[in-house]
Amino acid sequence: MKTKDGKSIRNNLQCTFSRRDFIKYSSVAAAAAAMPGFVTGCATFKPRQDCLTQLAFAETRHRDLVFASAKIGSIDVRNHILRSATTLGLAETNGRPKKELTDAYVELCEGGVGAIITGALGVQKNGRLGTSYTFLFHHDDYIPDYRSVTDRVHAYNTPIIAQIGHGGRQTRRAVTGEATVAPSPITDPYYNEETPRELTELEIREVIQNFIDTIVRSQKAGFDGVQLHAAHGYLLSGFLSPATNQRTDQWGGSTENRFRIIREIFLGARKKVGDYPILIKISAYDHQSDGLRVPESVQIAAMLEEAGCDAIEVSCGIGADGFSTIRVPEIPSEAVLAYSFRYKDSNPIVKTLLPVFAPLIVNRHEPLFNYNVCAAQEIKKQVSIPVIVVGGIRTLPDIEQIIGNRMADFVAMGRPFIIEPDIVNRFKEESQTASSCINCGYCLLAIEAGGTKCFYGEIS
Numbered sequence: 453m454k455t456k457d458g459k460s461i462r463n464n465l466q467c468t469f470s471r472r473d474f475i476k477y478s479s480v481a482a483a484a485a486a487m488p489g490f491v492t493g494c495a496t497f498k499p500r501q502d503c504l505t506q507l508a509f510a511e512t513r514h515r516d517l518v519f520a521s522a523k524i525g526s527i528d529v530r531n532h533i534l535r536s537a538t539t540l541g542l543a544e545t546n547g548r549p550k551k552e553l554t555d556a557y558v559e560l561c562e563g564g565v566g567a568i569i570t571g572a573l574g575v576q577k578n579g580r581l582g583t584s585y586t587f588l589f590h591h592d593d594y595i596p597d598y599r600s601v602t603d604r605v606h607a608y609n610t611p612i613i614a615q616i617g618h619g620g621r622q623t624r625r626a627v628t629g630e631a632t633v634a635p636s637p638i639t640d641p642y643y644n645e646e647t648p649r650e651l652t653e654l655e656i657r658e659v660i661q662n663f664i665d666t667i668v669r670s671q672k673a674g675f676d677g678v679q680l681h682a683a684h685g686y687l688l689s690g691f692l693s694p695a696t697n698q699r700t701d702q703w704g705g706s707t708e709n710r711f712r713i714i715r716e717i718f719l720g721a722r723k724k725v726g727d728y729p730i731l732i733k734i735s736a737y738d739h740q741s742d743g744l745r746v747p748e749s750v751q752i753a754a755m756l757e758e759a760g761c762d763a764i765e766v767s768c769g770i771g772a773d774g775f776s777t778i779r780v781p782e783i784p785s786e787a788v789l790a791y792s793f794r795y796k797d798s799n800p801i802v803k804t805l806l807p808v809f810a811p812l813i814v815n816r817h818e819p820l821f822n823y824n825v826c827a828a829q830e831i832k833k834q835v836s837i838p839v840i841v842v843g844g845i846r847t848l849p850d851i852e853q854i855i856g857n858r859m860a861d862f863v864a865m866g867r868p869f870i871i872e873p874d875i876v877n878r879f880k881e882e883s884q885t886a887s888s889c890i891n892c893g894y895c896l897l898a899i900e901a902g903g904t905k906c907f908y909g910e911i912s
């Protein structure tokens with residue numbers, strides 16, 4: 453069965469969750485349930501995960517290495533466990549940080565984190581990521597707000613890195629008030645809630661300039677470095693992936709062309725900020741048909757190093773694909789109904805059907821743990837700059853093996869720091885060797901309702 457642009461409905465149904473009208477497809481879901489093999493036959497790409505056996509069987513311990521200080525560019529990192537960018541929904545509606553954000557960061561500092569990477573800060577207003585509770589850093593007026601955050605964090609001798617991004621095709625008109633923009637429009641109506649408008653050449657130049665200006669601003673605000681958000685289907689990630697970048701001009705086509713926007717940001721920023729640390733987060737594979745794969749990401753990593761990147765954080769997936777980036781053992785239908793802007797006000801029929809059919813048609817990606825380690829290892833073989841890996845990292849023994857066996861230079865975690873901001877100290881003291889996070893994913897969905905927290909699998 454095909455959509456009007458020829459894409460397989462089967463693929464769409466299983467690989468995206470962002471459909472405007474869930475109920476429309478419930479009959480297809482019922483058919484799926486009746487056809488063995490339909491659901492398991494998802495055509496999405498899964499990378500090799502063979503390297504994970506190294507974690508399971510290795511017996512060497514590398515504890516000292518994990519807790520030793522290290523460098524990322526010129527940043528002195530306290531240890532090898534970083535807080536990955538995690539938006540906590542603690543921004544005012546104008547995108548300025550709330551006081552509670554600083555309090556949350558202080559908890560992380562006291563808890564022993566190696567360095568904090570902030571949740572994404574939008575480089576322009578119409579590129580604001582996700583919800584009205586995410587940050588903006590599009591104007592110099594915001595420098596004092598972020599300066600007070602960095603000053604507080606530095607009092608704990610902890611580095612803080614600003615993640616900066618543009619939401620691209622995953623922005624929402626309801627949040628930005630403007631049409632969604634992307635490298636090129638994908639007309640598949642199931643792919644995203646709004647069909648994006650293609651960026652013009654002039655707009656691409658503006659985006660590049662906005663990234664450069666925000667890097668300059670970040671330096672002025674006292675951040676120890678910045679991280680470009682080029683993962684999870686947001687704008688820069690959209691340019692990198694052949695699934696979402698179908699341009700035929702200098703910004704699309706070859707790897708070199710799809711990488712061009714990022715190269716221009718690096719080149720432009722270096723002229724302004726010298727060797728100020730600029731990191732990047734990428735989705736090394738995006739699960740999309742004809743999307744980004746690990747071997748191409750390895751090439752992109754080499755291009756990044758050549759362009760002057762200081763470190764690469766390896767993630768995967770795109771936000772619109774539901775739970776590929778942030779994996780869950782089961783689809784959190786209860787939280788979707790409670791918090792998701794798409795479903796929380798839906799009619800009673802949808803509310804009844806969603807929990808029944810969502811587990812059948814929404815892709816639940818596996819493995820649940822350490823899922824980007826093998827991709828990070830491939831990238832690490834290619835570059836000499838530090839490689840950071842994030843995604844389902846939960847235990848001290850796994851971290852010891854990842855770092856000790858040089859599968860990555862640093863690990864980063866998201867959800868474990870929400871439930872236990874002092875997880876690094878707990879690991880160091882060995883009072884705990886595994887995070888208590890149950891990966892329910894409720895924290896992610898709750899961003900849409902404001903400040904998030906650990907729900908531990910229950911709506912409260």
Ligand SMILES: Cc1cc2nc3c(=O)[nH]c(=O)nc-3n(C[C@H](O)[C@H](O)[C@H](O)COP(=O)(O)O)c2cc1C
Pocket residue numbers: 536537538539540570571572615681683684733767777778779842843844845864865866867868895896899904
């Ligand atoms: C509540 C929440 C907010 C997040 N916000 C961001 C973000 O702003 N930028 C980003 O790159 N990733 C974000 N992520 C993804 C995490 O950085 C991380 O890649 C993902 O959660 C997988 O790691 P984990 O299994 O340790 O949670 C977020 C994740 C969660 C749960």
